[in-house]
Amino acid sequence: MKFDIKNIVAIVISVLVFVLLLAFKTVPLTQLWKGYQILYVYSQDLKENDILAVLSKYGCTDVISKSSQRLPVLSSISPVQFQTDDSYIAKRNAFFTDKSSSAMVFYVNENQSSYLDKAIPELNSFSLTKAGTDGKASFPWIAPILLCMFWAVLFFFSKNRPLFAAASFFSIVFAFSRPLYSVSAGISLFIFALFLFHRLWKRKDFLKAALNSPYIILFTFFPPLVLVFVSPADSVFYLLSVTATVSSVYLYSFYEEKQDEKSVFKPVFIRSAKMFPVIGHLGIRLIGLLIITLVLISVSLNFSGKLNNLSDSTVKPALPSPVSSSDSSIVNLTDFMYWAWNTASFPYKKIENAAFEIPEENQQVQIKDYSADSNGKIVVSDSTALVYNSKFRESVYSTIEQLNYPALEKLMLKQGKNTAYGYSKGQSQSSSEKFVFAALLILITVPLCLGAYYIIGRKRYGLSI
Incomplete structure (x- = not known):
């Protein structure tokens, strides 16, 4: 079998991406x-x-x-x-x-x-x-398993199973090399796009029809736009897996061409890709399954967190951590700010009035200022030394950021200015994913909106779903 330069490039890309996915695999x-x-x-x-x-x-x-x-x-x-x-x-x-x-x-x-x-x-x-x-570090099996279950249903309904398996291979590898909830959700959308694409395969102008399909384009390229806010690295690996998918589809096309050359009978689709419904009756039902899969991934995110907390509650000590306001039991940045105000205002107070106080907004510290008027007489006036307002607070935060030692206040400021602190035994913050729940909700809106668009469009013309 003779290979041209395009085949070699496709193989190199596929192997390289596969190695990169394995080399940079991670566990949350x-x-x-x-x-x-x-x-x-x-x-x-x-x-x-x-x-x-x-x-x-x-x-x-x-x-x-x-x-x-x-x-x-x-x-x-x-x-x-x-x-x-x-x-x-x-x-x-x-x-x-x-x-x-x-x-x-x-x-x-x-x-x-x-x-x-x-x-x-x-x-x-x-x-x-x-x-x-x-x-x-724990491997979150639930999200990749839900993804594989959705993939299995798509594989069952595939008309060209070898093509669909070859096209989705790198996406599944990506999902298991970085088993994050946002990644599994994004890959769910992409493999559905691959399923829609494979339905157009070998029809006349199938590539043009695929590139003009809002369903295929949005399901393919919307996930990395969301993933970049969760983890820029995941967005890059997603695009790499898409690139490897294109290479594997090209190699599969080359394989099919060689097989067709051996065959005397070469069937041709009657309807062109333009005349073939990308979604259809089956597609809209699978969109519903896709939505269910994304919802289950979102629910499992919260469920797995509760399991972690339950499993750790008898093993680890209750450690200082960010908590809800109702569970607050340790000082926070508000307490620190009150202390900073009292520290800064202490020199201007009389000893008998130097007790700790909680300042009110725009509270001022006045001092007497003595100056001579034009006649040489001493004039007493009040001047403002300090004001408890946003400017004062920002100056204190700026002081924290410039501290040249590992200060606890830097750690607190990184958590958020209004964060409360107490004791906790469970894990609450993932270092691998940020804004993951918001990302999952956004990803769910894509099949919801496209599914509604399809149904409304069919109903408008009196067609059945």
Whole structure:
């Protein structure tokens, strides 16, 4: 069998994409904090400095720990101020222990998770020491299995099963190499586009009809537009799998041509691709199945999270984490902002009025200003030293971002200015997918809208669905 340069290029692309999908395969890592993994250590022998030394040995730098904290805001007029036991500075120590105050807690940048995995075995090798993390890598089987079930139904209804299998191969490999909910949902749309395309195969002008079909185009190219907001890498791998699919379809076409050359009888479709309904009765019912599949993937996202929380509730300690407002039990950025205001305003207050206060919006600190008038007399006037408003708060946030040490306040600011904190045993934040639930809802709207468009169009002309 003679191969031309196009066949060689198609083979190279297919092999290269297959290798890339396997080389960059990933398993989702769930964690409590955005951008950070928690390390908790129970130990009767190791002190905090000992643990930090082990972490540093394996490359974990800028670890947020209790000993690394300083005063995040200082008054240039009164840099030394007494901190009471109920001040924010004292209460923030709750972030560095579990709920029972039995374990030391550290925060490691998620980019150093591989280093952390190497450090934990050494920590556990010490006597009377147990170390672990909130991060948990687990293969979410539900989403890929739902995708495969949908693929199996499409395969069953395929008129050209070898073509459909060859076209969808790289998409399935992609779904299992990056088993994320958003990826499985996006691939569900794409393999449905492949199913529609395969129905036009070998009909007159089938390629032109496919490129002019809003169903095939939207089901193919809308997913990467959504995935780029969830994970840019997933969007790139999606486009690579589409490229490999084109190559595999081209190679399959070449194979069919060689088989046809051996055959004396060559059947031709009566209806051209332009006259053949892309959706049809079967297609609209499969769109309904596609919607059901996407809904099940969305539901399984929430269900799997509850399973993780249930399974971890008896294994891991209750660790500091972002929680709902009703479960808040640890100080937050609002408490920090009140403390910052009292710290900044302290030098301007009388000693008897220097007690901690919760400022009101636009509250001002007035000071007496003495100046001489034109007659040489001393004139007393009031001037504003501080105002508790958005400008003050933004200046404090700017101060946090410029801190040159691993500050807890930086970690809190990364979670969101209005985030509440408490203790939790389960995983709540995926480091692999962001805005995943919103992405799933958006992906569901595509088959919903196209299905409604098809049904309304048929009803308008009095045609059955």
